[in-house]
Amino acid sequence: MSFMDQPEPSAPRATHIARLTLAGLLALLGLWIAWTFLPSLAWAVVIAVAIDPMHMRLRARWPAGRTWIATAITLLVALVVLVPVAAGITQAAREAHDVSVWMTQAQANGLPLPEWVAKVPVGREMLTNWWQANLATPEGAVHQFHQLRAVADTRLIGTNVLHRSVVFAFTLLTLFFLLRDRESIIAQMRRAGDRLFGPTGERVGVQALRSIRGTIDGLVLVGIGEGAVMTIVYIVLGVPHPLLLGSVTAVAAMIPFGAALVFAIAGALLIGMGSVAGAVAVMVIGLVVVGIADHFVRPVLIGGATRLPFLWVLIGILGGVETLGLLGLFIGPATMAVLVMLWREFLETPGQAEEIPAAQ
Incomplete structure (x- = not known):
């Protein structure tokens, strides 16, 4: 072999640096792409860690039920979150009509000073003056409720609810795969950590x-x-x-x-x-x-x-x-x-x- 055919001594080092650089860039790109879903991944990991003892007891009793056990636990987590939320929304919907009627009457006639204001031990006079200026008259009540509607913008609320619904759905999906493939994920994490x-x-x-x-x-x-x-x-x-x-x-x-x-x-x-x-x-x-x-x-x-x-x-x-x-x-x-x-x-x-x- 001639001198010209011999590889340069720096070639292996250059290749190693190139691989590390490429891996780092790809890792940053992947992190940037998945950034929106990182909270969902973190929540899924937290929930999986919390329920792991129960999960393992079920797996020990039904060794062949890996998929359906993961499905059942995921559905249970969804119910624990969604049932109270649904109950709150249902109750709010029932009372929405009464609240709407009350607000309409308040804007038409104003809100009279309630009796409990006279029993307030501190700041009674200041509270009375504020109430008389802002809520006792129809004009003041209309202004206050208008500001309240500006704070509670339905578009912002709807966007926020939609975003949280997507995050929650992705959390459940991630939780299912974490539970189903638990052994494989743990083995990979141990190997990588080692x-x-x-x-x-x-x-x-x-x-x-x-x-x-x-x-x-x-x-x-x-x-x-x-x-x-x-x-x-x-x-x-x-x-x-x-x-x-x-x-x-x-x-x-x-x-x-x-x-x-x-x-x-x-x-x-x-x-x-x-x-x-x-x-x-x-x-x-x-x-x-x-x-x-x-x-x-x-x-x-x-x-x-x-x-x-x-x-x-x-x-x-x-x-x-x-x-x-x-x-x-x-x-x-x-x-x-x-x-x-x-x-x-x-x-x-x-x-x-x-x-x-x-x-x-």
């Missing part, structure tokens, strides 16, 4: 899954507890439909600031009945319960499942919600748990792993 990160890859995945399950347990258990406590408060203070509001509170407590909205509704009902003191009590007791649950009980439950210090659980929950919305409620603690685990492993040297205590 090739990229070595033994650390599997530990990162286990810690993230443990954190997501701990977060879900904390959300569900704390939400049920808040609903039970507030149901008793609603009964004692005479709030209409206390059991219904208690159930709604339990669900809303799993959503950041959701329970506070239910407290406001309960307070408004009490004010309409003339019980201003009861409305104030509902708001104060409710906010205290939510504060204790969200800042003490929930972080302890999540931190206990993930060995994550209290401060980092709180940062993961609040920072995740602020950054990613409701999805951040699960992603935030999982991210903090992985980071703290990597930090602990970084501090540990071979042979000294047991000498360095875990941070508490």
Whole structure:
């Protein structure tokens, strides 16, 4: 072989760099194309992780029922979400006529000052003046309702509902494939993690899954507890439909600031009945319960499942919600748990792993 026939020494390195560059560009392109559907993928993963113990028990009992089990669980998840939504829409449709008649009368005659305003302990005069200027006359009522319609633009609401419906449908579709092909997906993720990160890859995945399950347990258990406590408060203070509001509170407590909205509704009902003191009590007791649950009980439950210090659980929950919305409620603690685990492993040297205590 002549000298001219020998390959250049830099050829393998150049080929490797070209492959990495092409892979990186394709990965960025794929991420850009799938960007709209990333929340759906993340939600499907969170739901699959949460229900995996139940899923595996069903698979153990019916080993050959992989497809129909995945279908049944997906339909169950859809029903859990859609049935309450459908019930709320049906109830709203029933009351829409009464609300429309009330608004028409208010715009024609104005809204008289209600009796409960005289019982307001603070700001009574300011509230009275505002009501007289903005709602007591037909002109003021028309102006206020016009502004309300501008805020609640039906086109924006319709677009938002359509977008969320598409996201939810894609989430269900993704969930079905995650459940049906569970073993294959896990095997691929383990192989990829081992090739990229070595033994650390599997530990990162286990810690993230443990954190997501701990977060879900904390959300569900704390939400049920808040609903039970507030149901008793609603009964004692005479709030209409206390059991219904208690159930709604339990669900809303799993959503950041959701329970506070239910407290406001309960307070408004009490004010309409003339019980201003009861409305104030509902708001104060409710906010205290939510504060204790969200800042003490929930972080302890999540931190206990993930060995994550209290401060980092709180940062993961609040920072995740602020950054990613409701999805951040699960992603935030999982991210903090992985980071703290990597930090602990970084501090540990071979042979000294047991000498360095875990941070508490």
